[in-house]
Amino acid sequence: MAYSGGLDTSVILKLMQEKLGAEVITVTVDVGQKDDFKAVEEKAYKFGAVEHHTIDAKEEFADKYVSQAIKANGLYEKFYPLATALARPLIVEKLVDVAKKEGASVIAHGCTGKGNDQVRFNLGIKALAPEIEIIQPVMEWELSRDWEMSYAKKHGIPVSEKIYSIDENIWGRSIEGGILEDPFAEPPEDIFEWTVSPLQAPDEPEYVTIEFHEGVPVALNGEPMKLLDLVVKLNEIAGKHGVGRIDHIEDRTVGIKSREIYEAPAASVLIKAHYDLEKLVLTKWLLEFKELVDSKWSWLVYSGLWYEPLREALDSFINEAERAVNGTVKVKLWKGNATVVGRESGNALYSKEIATYEKFSTFEQKLAKGFMELFGMQSVAAYNVRARTLPESDSAKDVAVAIKG
Numbered sequence: 001m002a003y004s005g006g007l008d009t010s011v012i013l014k015l016m017q018e019k020l021g022a023e024v025i026t027v028t029v030d031v032g033q034k035d036d037f038k039a040v041e042e043k044a045y046k047f048g049a050v051e052h053h054t055i056d057a058k059e060e061f062a063d064k065y066v067s068q069a070i071k072a073n074g075l076y077e078k079f080y081p082l083a084t085a086l087a088r089p090l091i092v093e094k095l096v097d098v099a100k101k102e103g104a105s106v107i108a109h110g111c112t113g114k115g116n117d118q119v120r121f122n123l124g125i126k127a128l129a130p131e132i133e134i135i136q137p138v139m140e141w142e143l144s145r146d147w148e149m150s151y152a153k154k155h156g157i158p159v160s161e162k163i164y165s166i167d168e169n170i171w172g173r174s175i176e177g178g179i180l181e182d183p184f185a186e187p188p189e190d191i192f193e194w195t196v197s198p199l200q201a202p203d204e205p206e207y208v209t210i211e212f213h214e215g216v217p218v219a220l221n222g223e224p225m226k227l228l229d230l231v232v233k234l235n236e237i238a239g240k241h242g243v244g245r246i247d248h249i250e251d252r253t254v255g256i257k258s259r260e261i262y263e264a265p266a267a268s269v270l271i272k273a274h275y276d277l278e279k280l281v282l283t284k285w286l287l288e289f290k291e292l293v294d295s296k297w298s299w300l301v302y303s304g305l306w307y308e309p310l311r312e313a314l315d316s317f318i319n320e321a322e323r324a325v326n327g328t329v330k331v332k333l334w335k336g337n338a339t340v341v342g343r344e345s346g347n348a349l350y351s352k353e354i355a356t357y358e359k360f361s362t363f364e365q366k367l368a369k370g371f372m373e374l375f376g377m378q379s380v381a382a383y384n385v386r387a388r389t390l391p392e393s394d395s396a397k398d399v400a401v402a403i404k405g
């Protein structure tokens with residue numbers, strides 16, 4: 001059973017024993033959530049787990065998943081850096097590993113029937129271990145929060161009276177529920193833990209430089225470091241400047257529109273910096289096409305289709321494109337904003353000699369005349385043809401106005 005020690009998983013740990021007579025092995029995967037894993041383990045044993053596994057997967061998460069999300073500028077519906085969605089396939093992999101090693105016949109998890117995580121868990125488990133049965137007690141047994149709270153009290157399971165549903169990993173923190181379910185209500189300050197209010201942020205801006213190798217950050221402020229360390233450090237630096245708060249209306253896979261709040265300081269900075277560098281080094285055609293690939297990739301990851309072959313095929317495209325994405329980006333952090341203020345690369349397609357407005361330029365301006373003539377030929381001709389042939393078209397109206405005038 002996937003176990004976090006929260007209300008849902010604590011209750012179903014007990015219920016699995018009570019209702020099904022199950023021997024439950026609990027698994028907690030550390031992807032950077034700020035939990036006391038020792039306490040989680042103790043809680044699992046206290047409430048009847050026959051065995052507990054805590055698996056530190058932070059580095060693997062950074063190197064295999066976060067790195068690819070950066071290369072793909074991974075954002076769902078343009079805003080959500082996919083933190084929760086991205087970690088699910090790795091959690092599933094670890095869960096299935098334990099299940100296979102221990103010879104478990106069932107995998108249980110605490111997802112409701114209303115979210116995306118159930119899709120991610122179930123499709124992942126089915127792909128990796130089709131022989132294992134999945135039990136989803138919160139959905140199947142229709143457990144409500146109120147019922148769970150009273151059941152927990154009855155069985156002496158300690159639970160916090162938290163209003164919000166929170167999920168965390170190094171790539172971001174998501175907050176749902178309570179007052180946030182009113183999409184017109186401004187998020188209260190007390191939901192934020194990784195970012196300060198821009199009002200409390202330092203008055204002086206802070207600059208960071210990020211060096212990329214083949215699309216992946218490899219150094220922060222000139223200091224080479226592992227991606228995991230870089231992300232953790234940048235969460236702290238950018239969070240201190242109030243960077244990375246996201247307020248988002250989101251389409252869940254099951255069709256529900258939901259209001260989501262995220263804190264993702266490092267993700268916000270890194271995706272912005274990475275995309276900026278791509279614009280410096282990739283051709284306009286590659287950039288244009290990659291945008292389609294990036295958004296499809298993000299959609300697949302969000303939708304729980306990590307194991308869909310299209311995702312792997314898109315990864316191949318992305319990895320090929322990223323070979324040229326080497327260089328350094330300078331970002332200014334200030335009062336809730338991360339602004340790219342400089343970029344450089346040995347692969348830059350930008351050329352000052354070509355772009356300059358100064359007298360000496362290698363760009364032959366005179367060629368522009370013929371270029372414009374040919375480039376716009378069809379569009380200009382069509383506008384005039386439509387004026388004659390389609391009386392309701394904008395072009396016909398423009399011509400009528402011109403004649404009257």
Ligand code: ARG
Pocket residue numbers: 082083084085116117165166167174175176250260
């Ligand atoms: N809406 C996000 C997603 O589907 C985050 C969900 C996080 N889960 C939670 N229980 N807060 O990926």
